[in-house]
Amino acid sequence: MEIEQDRQAAKSVADVQLWLVTYVAEILKLPAADIDATVPFERYGIDSSAAVGMTGDLEQWLGFDLDPTVAYDHPTINELAAHLAELSTTGGVA
Amino acid sequence: MPSGETYGGASTQAIQHHYDVGNDFYALWLDPTVTYSGALWDGPDDTLQAAQERKLDYHIDQARARGAGRVLEIGFGWGSMIRRLVDHAGVERVVGLTLSERQLAHVSALGDPRVDVRLENWFDHRPDAPYDAVISVAAFEAFARPGLTRAQKVARYRDFFSRTRDWLVPGGGLAIQTITWGHTGEARSSGFIESQVFPESDLPFVSEIIEAAEEGFEVVAQHNDRAGYERTCRRWLANLRAQRTEAVELVGPETVQRYETYLKMAVIGFHTGKIQLHRISFRREGGRGSVGAG
Numbered sequence: 001m002e003i004e005q006d007r008q009a010a011k012s013v014a015d016v017q018l019w020l021v022t023y024v025a026e027i028l029k030l031p032a033a034d035i036d037a038t039v040p041f042e043r044y045g046i047d048s049s050a051a052v053g054m055t056g057d058l059e060q061w062l063g064f065d066l067d068p069t070v071a072y073d074h075p076t077i078n079e080l081a082a083h084l085a086e087l088s089t090t091g092g093v094a
Numbered sequence: 095m096p097s098g099e100t101y102g103g104a105s106t107q108a109i110q111h112h113y114d115v116g117n118d119f120y121a122l123w124l125d126p127t128v129t130y131s132g133a134l135w136d137g138p139d140d141t142l143q144a145a146q147e148r149k150l151d152y153h154i155d156q157a158r159a160r161g162a163g164r165v166l167e168i169g170f171g172w173g174s175m176i177r178r179l180v181d182h183a184g185v186e187r188v189v190g191l192t193l194s195e196r197q198l199a200h201v202s203a204l205g206d207p208r209v210d211v212r213l214e215n216w217f218d219h220r221p222d223a224p225y226d227a228v229i230s231v232a233a234f235e236a237f238a239r240p241g242l243t244r245a246q247k248v249a250r251y252r253d254f255f256s257r258t259r260d261w262l263v264p265g266g267g268l269a270i271q272t273i274t275w276g277h278t279g280e281a282r283s284s285g286f287i288e289s290q291v292f293p294e295s296d297l298p299f300v301s302e303i304i305e306a307a308e309e310g311f312e313v314v315a316q317h318n319d320r321a322g323y324e325r326t327c328r329r330w331l332a333n334l335r336a337q338r339t340e341a342v343e344l345v346g347p348e349t350v351q352r353y354e355t356y357l358k359m360a361v362i363g364f365h366t367g368k369i370q371l372h373r374i375s376f377r378r379e380g381g382r383g384s385v386g387a388g
Contacts (some may be wrong), residue, residue: 003346
């Protein structure tokens, strides 16, 4: 597994929101329109194992390492998107 | 199954699944003392090694093992507590138990006449003489298998305390460090840790430990240091990531990936309080003097 990915282009809040909504909708097998970006990940059944998977996929997409607890410290799609968009523009210090 | 007749914890094979991955692999990402349990940190500039040694010393003092004649360690890992006991704490003789052949080989190779290490479950241990202190760090986690009721778990733990009580001199100290479940209730685990990392083990709740111990021991101190274990796991994860190429050469990419996932899940678990890290010290009844600062 590669950890040193190439840095990707900076992502906007809307980019990350879309990525997360699509990701959660895929896990739950629901239409993206049914995903509420203000509902905590845990309420969508994303346990620690799923959170590690999601964070790993985000690392691949963003191109930098993330703190393992990032989805707990920013526990909704909106909060996480805002945080990751900021990291994405400032250089991704996990 | 009646308590006292049947061992109810993880099997030797299950323990080896985890610990016999390889000494070289663990040496890559643990600290130089190869201590594989939550450290006791002091301040933001602390190093992992200093925090591990502080943790070892803490348990030595809590068990009142400093300068003791005979000390038993249950689950000695790669021997850091044993070394600390004989090299720094002036202990005359240490008996150590492990279920891991590789750990036994590693510590036996030191050839220290003060140290008697055995591939033996505590359930089968029969001491030649009483101990002044007993220390067990990161072993209690494996003392009960999944699927037991609370009463059955407490019975297993009571068996452990009953035996250690009998092995100790009156007033002797027992120091334990273990991960516990934090929140009660259902769906407390995703199953990854049990199936992939520590098979056949179910964590205790603090209340189960205390309940099981109260017949022969009094609690001297109890601390929850989940923040300390979170920091320890973050450090291990950073070390493993930094040494990934060598780690993959030693154990293959799947095992490295499994350990990274497990360390991340442990970070999350300690961070959220779903799992906790408890250091509990006990004193066997029957000794002289009191407990506490007075």
